[in-house]
Amino acid sequence: MTSLISERLPVFVVTGFLGSGKTTLLRQILALPESSDSAVIINELGEVGLDHELIEFSQDSTVVLQGGCICCTIRTDIEQALNHLFSARDAGRIPRFKRLIIETTGIADPQPLIFTLHTNPLAASRLDRPHVITVVDGILGLSTLSTHPEAMAQLIAAHTVLISKRDLASQHTELFEVLRLNPWARLIHADLLKDDLRSLFAQPAAARQLDHDVPGALSHNAQRDGVAREHEVSAFCVILERPLNWSGFGVWMTMLLHAHGARVLRVKGILNVDESPGPVFFHCAQHLVHPPEHGDRWPTDDRRSKLVFVVQGLDPTRIKRSLQVFDAIAKVATPVPDSAGYLSAGAGGAVAGRPVRRPTTPRWIKG
Amino acid sequence: MTLRHEREARVALLKRLLAPFGLRSRDWGGNSYVLQNHDGRRQNVYNLNGIWAAVDALIPGGCDPLDPRFLDTLSKAEPGCDVPHQ
Numbered sequence: 343m344t345s346l347i348s349e350r351l352p353v354f355v356v357t358g359f360l361g362s363g364k365t366t367l368l369r370q371i372l373a374l375p376e377s378s379d380s381a382v383i384i385n386e387l388g389e390v391g392l393d394h395e396l397i398e399f400s401q402d403s404t405v406v407l408q409g410g411c412i413c414c415t416i417r418t419d420i421e422q423a424l425n426h427l428f429s430a431r432d433a434g435r436i437p438r439f440k441r442l443i444i445e446t447t448g449i450a451d452p453q454p455l456i457f458t459l460h461t462n463p464l465a466a467s468r469l470d471r472p473h474v475i476t477v478v479d480g481i482l483g484l485s486t487l488s489t490h491p492e493a494m495a496q497l498i499a500a501h502t503v504l505i506s507k508r509d510l511a512s513q514h515t516e517l518f519e520v521l522r523l524n525p526w527a528r529l530i531h532a533d534l535l536k537d538d539l540r541s542l543f544a545q546p547a548a549a550r551q552l553d554h555d556v557p558g559a560l561s562h563n564a565q566r567d568g569v570a571r572e573h574e575v576s577a578f579c580v581i582l583e584r585p586l587n588w589s590g591f592g593v594w595m596t597m598l599l600h601a602h603g604a605r606v607l608r609v610k611g612i613l614n615v616d617e618s619p620g621p622v623f624f625h626c627a628q629h630l631v632h633p634p635e636h637g638d639r640w641p642t643d644d645r646r647s648k649l650v651f652v653v654q655g656l657d658p659t660r661i662k663r664s665l666q667v668f669d670a671i672a673k674v675a676t677p678v679p680d681s682a683g684y685l686s687a688g689a690g691g692a693v694a695g696r697p698v699r700r701p702t703t704p705r706w707i708k709g
Numbered sequence: 710m711t712l713r714h715e716r717e718a719r720v721a722l723l724k725r726l727l728a729p730f731g732l733r734s735r736d737w738g739g740n741s742y743v744l745q746n747h748d749g750r751r752q753n754v755y756n757l758n759g760i761w762a763a764v765d766a767l768i769p770g771g772c773d774p775l776d777p778r779f780l781d782t783l784s785k786a787e788p789g790c791d792v793p794h795q
Contacts, residue, residue, distance in 0.1 A: 589718045593726070593757060597774040600761035660775040667780045668726075671787050675721040 350470045353442040354543055355455060358477030359486045359493045360448030363506035366534045367477055368445055374540055381431075381439035383423050417458040420444070424464050441543065442469065451495040452476075457630050475542060476500035480507035480531070484517045494523075494575060498607045498652055499627065502542060503527045506534050523577050525650060526610060574655040575607065580662045582647040582669070585614045588622075590672025594665055595631070603629040605656055611649035612641075624649070713739070723760065729782045730768050734760070 358364045368384075371377055430436045446452055452474060459465045459472045476496045479486060483505065486493045497503065503521055508531050521529060532539060591613070599606060611624040613634075621637040651661060716736060723734040723742070737743045737753065744752045744763050752763045765771035773779065 587718075589715055589722055593719060593722055594774060596757040597726075597761055597772065600758060600765075601771065601773045602775070656775065660777070664774045664780055667783055668722075668774070671725055671783060672718070672722045674787055675718065675725055 349468075351439070351441055351468060353444065353459065353465075353469045353472045355444045355446065355452055355459075355472050355474045356477065357446040357450065357452045357474060357496045357499070358448065358504075359479065359483075359490060359496065362448070362477040362479040362483070362486075363504075363534050364445055364448070364477050366506070367475075367504065367539065368443065370534060370539065371443075371543055376540070377543075379437065379440040380543075381427055381436075381442050383420065383427070383442065383444045417454050420455060420458050421462050421464070424462065424468075428464060428468060443543070444472075449490075449492050451492050452499045453495060453628055453630070456499060456627065460630060460632070473501050474499050475502045475504060476527070477504045477506055478517070478521065480505045480517070481510055484520060487520055495607075497521065497527075498524050498575075500524055500527045503529050504534075504539070504542070505529065505531045508533045509536070523575050523652060524608070525577055525652075575652065576654075576656075576658065577650065577652045578658040580649045580651065580658075580665065582614075582649075582666070584669075585616045586647050587669055587672035588615045588618075590669045591615075591665075593672070594668035595626070598661075598664070599626070599629055599631070602653075602656060605654040606651070607654060608652040609649060611647065612637075613647045613649070614645050615647075719757075725787065726783065727764065728786070729779065730764065730772060732764065732767065 356364050356368060368382070372380065372382065427436075427439075427442070431438055444455065446455060456472055456474065459469060476499065478493075478497065483493075487497065497520075503524065505517070505521070518529065521527070530539075530542070595609075606626070606628065608628075609624065609626045613622040613624055615622045618636065621640050623635040623637060625632045649665075651658070653661070716739065720734060720736045720742070727734050727744070731747050733745045735743045735745070741753055741755045742760055744754065744760065744767065746767050750767075752767070754760050754763050761772065
């Protein structure tokens with residue numbers, strides 16, 4: 343029983359615009375003998391036959407979280423599919439699959455799906471962090487990215503970008519420049535029908551290592567003078583010389599995401615935090631903030647904080663100045679020594695306009 | 710730094726950030742925040758996201774951390790915190 347709940351299965355999200363080659367990729371991968379231990383969730387009916395392991399979706403029902411925005415929606419169809427798959431797996435009705443592949447529709451923004459995989463209790467306890475593979479059409483990709491915001495969202499969410507149709511088009515200089523708006527993504531140029539792409543679905547741990555590759559993203563950005571622009575999407579890096587105050591950073595980030603969350607497409611950073619011996623890795627995508635991770639050691643001798651932003655229509659200089667101001671104030675803001683900043687538990691307040699009073703600890707408990 | 714110290718530091722920072730809006734923030738019982746405006750109206754919120762939503766409700770136009778005027782006001786209020794425009 344322990345093995346049922348202690349393992350975390352790798353999960354791969356295959357996304358890409360209509361006609362980019364998602365299903366071709368999936369067919370090639372699922373045809374391999376080692377794919378027999380895979381389960382597949384697919385949006386479109388009848389694209390790939392995988393007997394009882396195939397779950398089909400024809401509806402895209404969504405529920406908006408209270409206080410959330412449009413990017414923080416729960417994909418209930420995915421939740422139901424996960425429940426069905428894992429209950430069947432645990433009951434022995436289907437083979438014990440060892441990895442999960444989810445194919446999105448071509449016009450889907452993958453963010454709600456990723457949000458669901460992070461917040462759904464079943465997914466959070468049984469699945470590893472999702473690895474997003476975005477297929478970009480090697481011929482039409484450039485025009486698709488410029489005309490369809492969903493295609494840009496798919497690109498920004500990617501851990502790996504697979505440029506398809508290498509056999510049909512060879513010149514991609516301009517396309518590669520646009521793809522670099524996601525500076526963390528591994529770029530692979532492939533012929534989906536001929537190349538061996540099984541390594542794409544084999545090493546989620548190695549892919550996760552790329553999550554922490556902020557210096558790598560930074561160096562690439564530096565080669566392009568720090569900023570690349572395409573349809574108001576820009577990628578840039580903020581470098582801070584002094585160690586960051588963690589409280590100040592947290593308050594600033596929540597305020598920034600509250601005011602501009604839909605336009606802060608992704609943020610990744612390696613932070614030098616006050617009183618922290620090693621680096622702190624920070625990662626967020628729109629309103630979805632991942633728990634920060636503490637590293638044991640710095641990857642290089644450079645101990646400065648580096649934050650790479652991918653934003654839409656926001657001014658990089660304003661973002662940097664804002665963070666610096668918040669950090670400077672947090673460093674001098676000392677806690678109030680008296681009761682001016684503190685209300686006792688029994689002081690009373692208001693929730694949704696109604697007066698409330700928090701019960702104080704009874705005398706018989708205090709002793 | 711203990712969780713309590715971190716919370717106190719956060720409240721102290723919020724006090725400075727919200728002062729330009731005429732708002733006062735206080736820690737209530739160690740697990741929620743109370744926002745209060747000039748009229749004495751109080752709003753109880755449980756996390757930072759709730760604070761910004763409450764500020765939006767209490768202030769026309771809400772608060773924007775990238776607003777240069779807001780940053781100028783903060784910089785001038787705290788000696789040594791001035792970060793020039795770049």
